[in-house]
Amino acid sequence: MFEQVVLAQSNSLYIGDMLFYIxxxxxxxxxxxxxxxxxxxxxxxxxxxKVASDIDDAERSRKEANQLAQKRQVELQNSRQEAVGIIKDAKQDGETRRTQIVETAQNDAQVLKETAQKDAQQARQDALKGAQNDLANLSVDIASKIIGKELNAVDHKALIDSYIEGLGKNES
Amino acid sequence: MGGEPAYTFKLFGLMFDWTNVISVSVVCIIIFLVIFGLSRKVQMKPKGGQNILEWMIDFTNGIVRGQMPASKARQYNFFAFVLFIFIIVSNELGLILQVGWNGHELVRSPTADPIITLTLSLTVMTVAHFAGVAERGAKGYFKAFVSPMAILLPINLFEEVGNFLTLGLRLFGNIFAGELLLKLLAELAFSHGALTVIVALPLEIIWQGFSIFIGAIQAYVFVTLSSLYISRKITEE
Incomplete structure (x- = not known):
């Protein structure tokens, strides 16, 4: 059948077909x-x-992100330390300021107290002095009235002064 | 087929057969239209047709890569691709479309004709031998015939002829047998009225399905063996 179909019918090879096919x-x-x-x-x-370069890019950006994260970590650590330092400084500052203020206040109070004491002392002494003088004069008056004799006021005063001085010493 | 005379014409003193000329033209037009349609709007992110075409290219590239070193496979990728698509469309054409007119066949599988399959295998052999000389030089090319021993020269020569014949005739035999059986089944179907149609129709459908499978397998085998023969010529053994 093969022969019959293909070759025998025309009794020639189809060279043309081959050429046409090629x-x-x-x-x-x-x-x-x-x-x-x-x-x-x-x-x-x-x-x-593109895929290759994309993979490279991804690798690179991953590395960059890693570096950034590390950097951020370090910076966070630093800033935390800094903050701790600042707080510590502020605390110290406050402490010193407090002690200073307290000291000043104490000093002021001391000075005030001393002044007040001095003032009081002065006032007491003044009052005492005034009373002394009055008392002296009064006693002189009384004495002169009693004994009718003009006592030398100055001598008398000195006498009383010495007496009162003795009193003050005993008091304190 | 059968007994009718071949429908031929003569041109420039050469014999042409209308059936083959028309069938091959139809195959070429179909392939061109399909490939042209699939390769429109080529873009980085493939869509639709481009995916199909790239899948086919990857498939034939894989066949070639399987037979020869990657450095040499690149230049035969295109040849393998065209060969594969050409043979597979030729094989399946006759299953879909068989046109007869005035007692002559006009369209059928071109590969059901030994002249055409042998032309194809001759083309492949020419490419293989040409590549062998180009790749290894005339000395290396001829040396391959007398290796490993000079006494094997006749066997080596015989093997070349055998390769050429088997490559073409294997394809022809498979496709021709498939079409012949399809025709016999069709004749059976219309021989005795409705009863034979009912019997023959399922057989015809089954055989058509099987022939599609055979057509694809034979195209794959043809391209694989072609790359193998080319590879054997261009690499040292």
């Missing part, structure tokens, strides 16, 4: 190459490159 094949190759193969393969290669 020609068709070559033309098809050229056309496919121009319209489909080149753009598709180029795009596939481009995509390959």
């Amino acid at each position: 020609l068709a094949f070559v033309v098809l190759m050229l056309v496919i190459k121009k319209f489909a193969w080149k753009p598709i393969v180029k795009m596939m290669q481009d995509r390959e490159k």
